[in-house]
Amino acid sequence: MTSSPTPGLTRFNAAEDRAARAALREVCASAAWGDEILARRPYPDTASLLAAGDTATAHLTAADLAEAMAGHPPIGRPEPGDPASAREQRGMTDAPDALRAEMLELGLAYQEKFGHVFLICATGLTGEQMRDAVRHRIDNAPEHEREIVRGELGKINRIRLARLAAAPDGEGAPP
Incomplete structure (x- = not known):
C-alpha cells in the first residue's frame, strides 16, 4: 500500500524545475544527482x-x-547561516576545545591525503x-575511502530528502 504524498513532497513535485533544482542543491551539491532526481518527478510518496x-x-x-563533497563544510566548522549544517554537526557544538583542535588537525590531514573534506x-x-x-x-586506500564517502553522502542525502518531503506547508520545500 502506497501512502499519499506529504505537503513538502506535493510542493516539490509541483515546483518549477528551477525551484526544485535549488531545493535539491540544498540536499546535495552534485548537479548530476539533482538532475536525476528531477527527471523522475512526480514521486508518489x-x-x-x-x-x-x-x-x-x-x-x-x-x-x-x-x-557533492565540495558542498559540505569541514566537521566542526558548519557553514554560517546554514541550519542543516549546524543541525547535522551538533555533536561538535559543545565539544571541548582540545577535541575541536584535534578534529581540525585530523580534518586537514585527511583533506591533504584525499583532496576533499572528511565526510561523515x-x-x-x-x-x-x-x-x-x-x-x-x-x-x-583512496578507492576504498571514495566508496565509504559515497555511503556517507547517501545517508546525508536521505536525511535531507526526508526533511524536504516532510516539510509542513510553507517550510523547507520549494515554493
Missing part, C-alpha cells in the same frame, strides 16, 4: 523519492562525487565518534 536519491547517489561519477553522516554522532571515525578512515 517519500519512499519513492528516497529510493531515487539512493539510485542517483550510486550513479555519481568520481567528478560528481567531488562536486554526523547526525546523532558525538564529537568523539566523529574523531574516532576520521582516525580510522585516514589510513584507507
